[in-house]
Amino acid sequence: MEPTGVTLDKVDRDVAILLAAGDDPKIVADHLDMALSTAYRLINGMCARAHVAGRAKLLIWILQHPGCLFKGVISVPGLHVQPCECGSPYCLGMIAAQLPPIDEMLQLPTGAD
Numbered sequence: 001m002e003p004t005g006v007t008l009d010k011v012d013r014d015v016a017i018l019l020a021a022g023d024d025p026k027i028v029a030d031h032l033d034m035a036l037s038t039a040y041r042l043i044n045g046m047c048a049r050a051h052v053a054g055r056a057k058l059l060i061w062i063l064q065h066p067g068c069l070f071k072g073v074i075s076v077p078g079l080h081v082q083p084c085e086c087g088s089p090y091c092l093g094m095i096a097a098q099l100p101p102i103d104e105m106l107q108l109p110t111g112a113d
Helices: 010-020 025-031 036-050 055-064 089-097 102-106
Strands: none
Touching: 010 025, 010 036, 010 055, 025 036, 036 055, 055 089
8 A cells, every 4th residue: 555645856855945944936946946937836736745725834844744854754744733742843843932823823803802
């Protein structure tokens, strides 16, 4: 049976490393000598495979699954439910900061009090 999960190829790992370093897609494209459209296509493909919506959540997924940056490592798709004690950089930071999960922080107010 084929394992379920996400394995990043060399180019995906290179893109993920640059995203984790804080680079935007234009810098990623320039650094890797690729078209900006290619960088976006790779980022969108990683988002789909990781089951996350958008570059910000992809970055969280990378920080929750640092093993994804290594050849052959299979990572679980989706974000961790918080609080999570997995030991990943993101989850440790969330515990240390005692912040609510990212989905709660991104919700906009629905009305005035």
